[in-house]
Amino acid sequence: xxxxxxxxxxxxxxxxxxxxxxxxxxxxxxxxxxxxxxxxxxxxxxxxxxxxxxxxxxxxxxxxxxxxxxxxxxxxxxxxxxxxxxxxxxxxxxxxxxxxxxxxxxxxxxxxxxxxxxxxxxxxxxxxxxxxxxxxxxxxxxxxxxxxxxxxxxxxxxxxxxxxxxxxxxxxxxxxxxxxxxxxxxxxxxxxxxxxxxxxxxxxxxxxxxxxxxxxxxxxxxxxxxxxxxxxxxxxxxxxxxxxxxxxxxxxxxxxxxxxxxxxxxxxxxxxxxxxxxxx
Numbered sequence: 231x232x233x234x235x236x237x238x239x240x241x242x243x244x245x246x247x248x249x250x251x252x253x254x255x256x257x258x259x260x261x262x263x264x265x266x267x268x269x270x271x272x273x274x275x276x277x278x279x280x281x282x283x284x285x286x287x288x289x290x291x292x293x294x295x296x297x298x299x300x301x302x303x304x305x306x307x308x309x310x311x312x313x314x315x316x317x318x319x320x321x322x323x324x325x326x327x328x329x330x331x332x333x334x335x336x337x338x339x340x341x342x343x344x345x346x347x348x349x350x351x352x353x354x355x356x357x358x359x360x361x362x363x364x365x366x367x368x369x370x371x372x373x374x375x376x377x378x379x380x381x382x383x384x385x386x387x388x389x390x391x392x393x394x395x396x397x398x399x400x401x402x403x404x405x406x407x408x409x410x411x412x413x414x415x416x417x418x419x420x421x422x423x424x425x426x427x428x429x430x431x432x433x434x435x436x437x438x439x440x441x442x443x444x445x446x447x448x449x450x451x452x453x454x455x456x457x458x459x460x461x462x463x464x465x466x467x468x469x470x471x472x473x474x475x476x477x478x479x480x481x482x483x484x485x486x487x488x489x490x491x492x493x494x495x496x497x498x499x500x501x502x503x504x505x506x507x508x509x510x
Contacts, residue, residue, distance in 0.1 A: 265291060269299050270308065270322060275381070279315040326383060335468055336368050338501040339459075343370045343470065346494045350487055352474045354494075355380070356459075358467065359397040362413055364388050372474070386448060389415055389429055390422050392456035393469035395442035399433040400458060400466035406433070422447040441488050443481060451475050455484045459495045462503045470495055 272288045273280070280288070286296045300316050303309040307321045335356070343354040353372035357364040363385040380386065388394025398406060410426040417424040423432060436442045443455045456471035472487050 265289070265295065266299050266303065269296065269303065270318065270325075273318050279312070279317045281315055285316070335459075335498075335502065339368055339468075339470065339498045340370070342494050342497050342501070343368060346370075346470075346472070346490060347372050349490060350472055352472045352479070352487070354470060354472050355393065356468055356470045357391075357393045357397075358469075359388060359394070360385070362388055362409060364391050364394040364397065364469070367468070387416070387418070389413065390418050390444070390448045392442045392444040392454040392473075393471050395433060395436050395444065396456045396458045396469040397466060399436040399442070406430075419447055419450060421445060440492070443484060445481055446476065451477070453479070453481060453484055455488060455491060457488065457491050457495050459498050461499075470498070
C-alpha cells in the first residue's frame with residue numbers, strides 16, 4: 231500500500247511547531263523542542279515547583295505557550311501537576327541516563343570514589359567538559375556537614391573549578407585559544423581568576439603539575455583539588471576531585487591528598503581500558 235504524503239494544508243501545526251526563523255540556525259531547527267527543553271531545565275533546587283506564570287517569567291515564554299508545554303510534559307510523564315503547580319518527575323532522569331550508561335564512566339568510577347571518600351573523609355565528584363562548563367556526572371558526599379550545592383547533571387563554569395581547570399588544561403591549543411577568546415571570565419568571588427592570560431598561565435601550571443587546586447573561587451569557603459582521568463589512548467576525558475571547607479583542611483593538606491586522588495584516577499582508567507565508548 232502506498233501512502234501519499236500529507237499536503238501542506240493537511241498539517242495541523244500550532245505556532246510552537248514552526249521552524250525557527252533565526253537566521254543563525256538551520257531551517258530544520260524545531261523551536262518547539264527547544265522551548266520544551268527550556269521548561270524542563272528551568273526547574274532546580276531553588277525552584278522545584280512552579281506555577282505557569284512563574285515558568286513563563288523564568289523562560290520568557292507566554293503563559294499560553296507554557297500551559298501547552300507543561301500539559302504535554304505532564305501527559306508524557308515528565309512533569310507532575312499538583313494544585314496549580316508543576317514539578318519534574320523522576321522520569322526526567324531517563325533523558326540523560328542513556329548517555330551516562332553508554333559512557334560507562336559513572337558505573338566504573340562510583341565505587342572507587344566511594345572508597346576515596348572513605349579514605350580521606352572528604353567529598354568527591356567527577357565531571358566532564360561540555361561547552362565551556364563542567365557537568366557533574368557523579369557525586370559522593372563526605373561526612374562533613376559542609377557540602378557544595380551541586381547535584382548530578384549540574385553545570386558550573388570550568389574556569390572557576392578544579393575539575394574544569396584540569397579539563398581545560400588538556401584541551402588542544404586551538405580549542406583553548408577559542409575558549410579564552412569566547413568565554414566571559416566573570417569574577418564569581420574576589421579570588422576568582424578573571425583575566426585570560428592569568429588563567430592561561432594557571433592552566434600551564436596545571437599541565438605541569440598534573441593536578442589543579444582551587445581556593446574559594448567558586449563558592450566561599452570551598453577548596454578543591456582535581457586530577458584528570460584518561461582513556462586508553464591517553465586523552466583526558468574526565469576529571470575527579472576532592473572538595474572540603476577551608477575550615478577543615480588547608481591548601482597544604484589538600485596537596486597531600488593528590489597521590490590518593492591520582493591513584494583513584496589510575497584505578498578508574500584501568501577499569502575503563504576495555505570500554506569501547508570510552509575510547510571513541
